[in-house]
Amino acid sequence: MRDFVRVATACPKGRVADPEYNLEQMLILARKAEEEKVSLLVYPELCLTSYTAMDMIYQRSLLEAGEKALISFCEQTKEMDVLFVIGYGLLLEGKLFNTGVVTYHGDILGIVPKQFIPNHAEFYERRYFQEGKEEVRFIPNILKGEGYRKEIPFGASLHFVREEDQRFRLAVEICEDLWVPVPPSSKHALAGATLLANCSASDELVGKRGSRRRLLEHYSGNLHASYLYSSAGPSESTQDMVFSAHCLISENGRILKENQPFEEGIFWADVNLALLEGERMRQSTYFVKEEPSYTQYFSMKDKQYTLHRFVSPCPFLPKSVEKEGDRAREILSIQSRGLKKRMEHVGCKKLILGLSGGLDSTLALFVCLETFALLGYDKENILCITMPSFGTSKKTHDSAEKLAKALGISLWEISIEKAVLQHFSDIEHDGEKKDIVYENAQARERTQILMDLANKEGALLVGTGDLSELALGFATYNGDHMSMYGVNGDIPKTAIPMLLREFARKSGNQELETVVEEIIATPVSPELLPPDATGEISQRTEDVVGPYLLQDFFLYQHLRYGFSARNIYDLACFAFSKENLANKENERTIPEFSPAEILKNLKTFYKRFFGNQFKRSCLPDGPKVGRVALSPRGDLRMASDACAESWLSELAELEA
Structure with a gap:
């Protein structure tokens, strides 16, 4: 290389x-x-x-x-x-x-x-x-x-x-x-x-x-x-x-x-x-x-060889699985301390969040609980709202209920179907047409409900969106993209299971540990399209943006080190190769990806990363946790109209 x-x-x-x-x-x-x-x-x-x-x-x-x-x-x-x-x-x-x-x-x-x-x-x-x-x-x-x-x-x-x-x-x-x-x-x-x-x-x-x-x-x-x-x-x-x-x-x-x-x-x-x-x-x-x-000066020819080192396919995770618990506790501590300070500053003693039964909202809830433990507040003032709609599956709905039950937290259910149908009627949209309007109207309706309830209850709306989604722009602008304080904005998708497992393990609550494993096993989805004929999730995020394993790898190398597109491609090809994954330093079960899959998804990464900076330019406040961050007030100063052509051209040369 x-x-x-x-x-x-x-x-x-x-x-x-x-x-x-x-x-x-x-x-x-x-x-x-x-x-x-x-x-x-x-x-x-x-x-x-x-x-x-x-x-x-x-x-x-x-x-x-x-x-x-x-x-x-x-x-x-x-x-x-x-x-x-x-x-x-x-x-x-x-x-x-x-x-x-x-x-x-x-x-x-x-x-x-x-x-x-x-x-x-x-x-x-x-x-x-x-x-x-x-x-x-x-x-x-x-x-x-x-x-x-x-x-x-x-x-x-x-x-x-x-x-x-x-x-x-x-x-x-x-x-x-x-x-x-x-x-x-x-x-x-x-x-x-x-x-x-x-x-x-x-x-x-x-x-x-x-x-x-x-x-x-x-x-x-x-x-x-x-x-x-x-x-x-x-x-x-x-x-x-x-x-x-x-x-x-x-x-x-x-x-x-x-x-x-x-x-x-x-x-x-x-x-x-x-x-x-x-x-x-x-x-x-x-x-x-x-x-x-x-x-x-001296002149030396280039040498071709297979890398003689382990390249972690999960750069956001500690190299050793043994250290995951320590890392998770450190991250949760940073998140909860950030939220604690914001609550103290605004004089707020209540939190509100939308609980979908997915990875992100579960993590946000755990951060709320950690924060309340620091403040000595009663967890009855954590208001969890589940808002089923056309795309909500029984699996995630049940997970939200089980999670609330295991934690002893009340869950308020507000169906948004009626409100969204009324909205479709108002804007003269055919509800049968499953387009971007159909999807984003649901996301924005949920945010409207949460914002209004936060005002009504004197609560702070906690954002659930994570680093990976923000990097790829997989968030509805002024929908789930917006909150009053985003605790997950610096947490990559590939690290969330580690955090959930550690919180559950530390709680000593077997019921909670079981629910957490069910949530981790559920395909990542915004659930904005109806389930399939069997009631299962039909809309899978990774079918749209590509595997989060790859996208998080690309994101880390792109922002942490500023590697060229060609370098990231070469690194990814090696990191997800059979040879590298068989290295004794690899302690995780990671799937292989072919060079063709890597190239396809790397193109997706650059297109989405550059095309969605406008969403990141107006992110709500939230704590920086790791070396890779997207806050416009912190690490990433990037024009919303920056072009991806130089990076994509470099990848195009690989196909020539």
């Missing part, structure tokens, strides 16, 4: 002070990287000579053997389309530097020195090495002969950038550089680097592995970058320390790959460059500064 780059960290087997053997082991992993279509491979600190060579690093024989091994590595990787970062002890002008050498197609692109030299506890590197400087200067090339440059850049502020995709921007730091209060990687990221490589030799201590992991999660998330960490392994000397070969790849606060303790080898992951770019664009406090860096 064009927005991803496959990167790897490696810890080869090795011997202390034996560059020739270490070279052989490094080449084994380099060949493996080439086989796996890796674009960037990072080796540990001082991997050619070994980190624990100690005073032997002063010996000319070892230094020359290390240089010979580096030259040989370059010669033997000329045909490999992989960018390598190699930990190397460089003798320059009579002084030693602990460096990362960046090579590509057998050429040295540049050398990055370690800036912070530790001399505390078990580390005494100042005995050997000089501190590197940020400023880039040019030094004699280690590689001699025809075809090689005479001089190469040397300095800590070096960046290595792929010409064909400048989102691939690499910066290097060495071990201790990461642990200081303001790491060089922070400056690198602010200068545009998206890939941060660390050649390390970090010994293993009790609890240190977790500290490294948390550090990488923090920095990659804070810097909106991918951090590649490759540490020396158990082949190092164990005279005073043990090294565990800790290899990590993180992306935007998430660990993509981590090896087992003391596991040597190569470990790769696919980094989403579009995600990193999107995060940086959106964060207004993320300033890209013009740092004094030298940029070395």
